[in-house]
Amino acid sequence: MDEATRAKRYHRTGRILGVAGFVVDLALLLFLMFSGWSVALRAFAEHLVSRPSLSLLIYLALFGLIFEVPGIPLAYVKGYWIEHRYGLSNLTFTGWIKDELKGMAVGGALAALGMEFIYWTMRRWAAHWWIISAAAFMAFFILLANVAPVLLFPIFFKFKPVEDSNLTERLLELTRRAKTRVRGVFEWKLSEKTKKANAALVGLGNTRRIILSDTLLEKFDADEVEAVLAHELGHHVHHHVFRGMVVQTLMTFLGFYLANACLLHWGAALGFQGLADYANLPLLILVGTGLSVILLPGVNVHSRWLERQADAYAIEAIPNRSAFITSMEKLAELNLAERQPPAWIEFIFHSHPSIKKRIAFAERAR
Numbered sequence: 001m002d003e004a005t006r007a008k009r010y011h012r013t014g015r016i017l018g019v020a021g022f023v024v025d026l027a028l029l030l031f032l033m034f035s036g037w038s039v040a041l042r043a044f045a046e047h048l049v050s051r052p053s054l055s056l057l058i059y060l061a062l063f064g065l066i067f068e069v070p071g072i073p074l075a076y077v078k079g080y081w082i083e084h085r086y087g088l089s090n091l092t093f094t095g096w097i098k099d100e101l102k103g104m105a106v107g108g109a110l111a112a113l114g115m116e117f118i119y120w121t122m123r124r125w126a127a128h129w130w131i132i133s134a135a136a137f138m139a140f141f142i143l144l145a146n147v148a149p150v151l152l153f154p155i156f157f158k159f160k161p162v163e164d165s166n167l168t169e170r171l172l173e174l175t176r177r178a179k180t181r182v183r184g185v186f187e188w189k190l191s192e193k194t195k196k197a198n199a200a201l202v203g204l205g206n207t208r209r210i211i212l213s214d215t216l217l218e219k220f221d222a223d224e225v226e227a228v229l230a231h232e233l234g235h236h237v238h239h240h241v242f243r244g245m246v247v248q249t250l251m252t253f254l255g256f257y258l259a260n261a262c263l264l265h266w267g268a269a270l271g272f273q274g275l276a277d278y279a280n281l282p283l284l285i286l287v288g289t290g291l292s293v294i295l296l297p298g299v300n301v302h303s304r305w306l307e308r309q310a311d312a313y314a315i316e317a318i319p320n321r322s323a324f325i326t327s328m329e330k331l332a333e334l335n336l337a338e339r340q341p342p343a344w345i346e347f348i349f350h351s352h353p354s355i356k357k358r359i360a361f362a363e364r365a366r
């Protein structure tokens with residue numbers, strides 16, 4: 001099988017599994033909501049403890065269990081089996097289990113914190129909870145973007161400063177030309193988990209740093225690493241982080257506003273005892289999920305446009321433009337990218353223009 005066919009099959013399988021997972025989640029939410037199970041779970045939790053914040057925690061634990069257990073086989077096929085079948089993974093089975101457990105612990109803790117906060121605001125400020133919650137969520141997202149490189153990433157990955165001083169000096173010079181301040185260039189040990197390569201400019205303020213996967217450093221020469229970083233800096237030069245925050249803020253407020261409207265409108269008919277009855281959680285999640293599905297193509301159109309801007313900056317910023325093209329070729333090869341996915345798939349699902357388009361763009365610019 002040639003590379004293009006393998007890439008096509010790999011991505012098609014991934015999409016089918018993604019849609020299947022989405023359908024299972026949707027079915028579970030609808031079942032919990034309409035079968036009366038959610039109300040029964042709430043009644044059970046309240047029977048155990050009367051304090052609302054504690055009974056909510058019990059409800060969330062049971063809800064999480066019902067949600068996670070049916071998803072385990074799918075998560076295994078998606079996260080482990082397929083990656084190994086296509087020779088993309090370096091992860092051992094125990095390594096995979098460890099990562100899953102860590103992900104559930106971190107994700108579960110953050111989700112529980114968020115839900116406790118939402119229902120606390122509902123109990124206190126029934127009329128304005130959605131404004132307060134949306135504002136608090138935004139503040140929390142920004143805080144998370146700041147602390148993620150030092151608190152969250154190290155839970156899953158190892159990092160160390162890049163030792164090649166020639167390379168770091170070149171990269172830091174590039175960041176100075178882009179007029180941004182970066183606190184360090186780090187090697188991101190991705191090879192324990194995957195053969196894929198990645199690079200990013202992460203963090204906010206004092207945690208801002210360049211991270212380059214060891215898989216990338218191994219296969220890319222200095223010119224190509226520079227091209228990859230120049231793209232990341234293009235996002236900075238065009239203020240994409242700020243733009244992203246504005247878009248995220250609008251979506252968060254819209255989401256909470258719609259959630260409030262739907263909970264008020266359908267709550268009583270579905271047997272929920274008022275807004276702060278957390279048995280309505282499935283409906284709350286359905287509203288959020290529905291909104292993100294509707295907005296997905298629009299968000300991706302916007303994202304591809306920003307990626308194109310970052311590419312344009314990168315091509316201007318580096319002395320050796322053909323390095324941009326070879327870096328794209330290598331990324332496509334290492335990550336088994338579909339160089340030109342079907343147009344409608346690219347339109348709906350892809351946050352980046354296809355590799356073929358990005359290379360054609362660079363060639364035109366040259």
Ligand SMILES: [Zn+2]
Nearest residue numbers: 231235307310
């Ligand atoms: Zn980008």
